[in-house]
Amino acid sequence: MDWEKEETLKCEDGNYRCVFHAPKEDKDKFSEMNKGEEERKYKFLKLLYKKIGRDSEFKKCNLRGLVCPYEIRCSLDTRINLWDKIDISASKIESFFVLESDDSKPFAVQEIDARSITGGGVLKIELDEIVELFVSIKDSTSFHLCVQTVKKINFRRSMSADDVVLEFDKCEVIELNTVKCKRLSVWGEIDSELRFVDCESKSKADFSINKWRGKGIFIQCNFVSGVDFSGSQVVGEIELNSLESGGEINIKGMVADTKKIKLRNCGEDVISRIVFTSIEVKYLYFDNCGFPDFFRWESGAADKIKQKIDCYRALKAQAISEQNQPLVSRWHRKEWEMRLNEIREKRPRTFWASLEWLYSFVSGFGEDACRAGLVLLGLTGVLLFLSGVLAFFDNPTRGLQTTGEYFLQCLPIFSVAPPVGTEYSTMGKVFFWFAKLLLSFQTGMLTFALRNKFRRQ
Structure with missing residues (x-):
């Protein structure tokens, strides 16, 4: 040069x-x-x-290797309607460097090369139109893009940027590969594809109020403090694959077609952090995901229990439409748990609250065969012990020998005469009748739970 x-x-x-x-x-x-x-x-x-x-x-601006220790606003000559290339790669931005058009005339650049930017400062690009933009940031340098139209943005191996802020009216393709930053924000209209691969944002990533006409793909991304998609309009689809998140994943207020927000290969902890309502359920599609025992939004305000019931009811309806019986069982049980919480909040000591609690305790709302079996086993043990006590009081000399006969009287299918030399007391007869009722009820709960278990496998 x-x-x-x-x-x-x-x-x-x-x-x-x-x-x-x-x-x-x-x-x-x-x-x-x-x-x-x-x-x-x-x-x-x-x-x-x-x-x-x-x-x-020559319509080419070569600033490769620039060392900029000052706050500089560099205005480009807009009398040239289209620059072929602006090269600021391998530059060291120590303060604040702005690349902008010098007036309000339309200004376009065919290609901007901003790879291997270091220095820890801020690089900001404010132009009207960019066809291709290549960016690679290091040493905690911040990158801000404010442009009306972008056709392609390519981030490669940007290991330690502080802020990555992209603001535009329309963009065709954005690709971010191995970007690690403190704050990531994208605002605009994506016409074709936005692809994030192995990216990390320490602060809450912001993709809210965007319009996704094309496809948004997030693969092995880690949003340490969560990510916000609220209010976005999805005409195409969004895919979250192998996502990691330490904060909430907010999709409330999103608008999309059915099953156009796809979550693939996500663990229970990530799924539990999704914040949504019954309205957004129809937009969700789960593929090879683990499901939590509870969503983190369940711990919210008690006055929103009705919304939680509606949400689980919508999840159950979606699982029924997909003929996914294990999920039907899971969401049915969670819906009943929310209903029980609602009754406890409104009428904590009523008959219906007690009845729903009993339904939950003896069979997990008809969905937990293991619990129903354990309750039946425990009830049988208690009745066997009480039968021995009653036999001892009715006939102290032969109490232990007649315990078996007394216990058989507790079973619904048995009705035997009292042992020789023994008469059933009135208390014993009431006990047998009550024991038959309890065992019949719990056996019915076990049968119902087993039926649901095998039907939904």
Whole structure:
């Protein structure tokens, strides 16, 4: 690259470098620039514009390797309607560098190369139209993009950016690969495809109020503090594959076609963090996902129990339509649990609250055969013990020998005469009748739970 004499200076290592590539310390010692921060900044900007002016003849702006220690707003000449390429790759942005059009005229760039940007400052691009943008950020540098139309944005191996903010009216393709940042925000209209692969955002990622005409794909992304999709309109589809999240995944208020928000290969913890209502359930599609015992939004305000019931009812209806019987069983049970909570909140000591609690305890709302079996086994043991006690009181000399006969009287299918020399007391007869009723009821609950278990396998 050819540089004019006024744009070069001798550095401490003895080598001559252009003003743009020299370290900040050598810039400060440069004889014509060592007159204070503002004068150094003015001189730097003046030479920068001169360089851009020469490049404009070829519609290519080469600022590769730029070292910018100042706050600079670089305005490009909009008399050229379409620049072929702007190259600011391998640059060191130590403060704040803005690349913008110099007035309100439409301004387009065919390609911007912003790969291998370092320095820890902020790089901001404010233009009208970009066809292709290649970005790679390091050393906690922040990147802000404000543009009306973008056809393709490609982030590659951006390991440690602070902020990545993309704001546009329309974008065809965005691809982010191995981007790790503190804050990730995307606002605009995606026409074709947005692909995030192995990306990480420490603060809550913001994709709210977007319009997805194309496809949004998130593969092995980690949103440490959660992600917000609320209010977005999905004309195409969004796929969340092998997602990790330490905060809530908010999809409330989203609008999409049926089953166009697809969650694949997500664990129980991730699924439990999804925040949605019964309205958004029809948009969800689960593929090879684990389901939690409870969603984290269940611990919300008690006055929203009705919304939780509606949500589980909608999940159950979706599982029925997909003929997924295990999920039907899961959501049916959760719906009844919410109904029980609702009754407890409104009428904590009523007959219906007690009855629903009993239904839950003896059979898990007709869905837990294991619980029903354990309750039946425990009830049998208690009745066997009480039969022995009653036999001892009726006939103290032969109490232990007649315990079996007494217990058989508790079974619904047996009705035997009392042992020789023994008469059933009135209390014993009442006990037998009550025991038959309890065993019959619990056996019915076990049968009902087993029927649901095998029917829904």
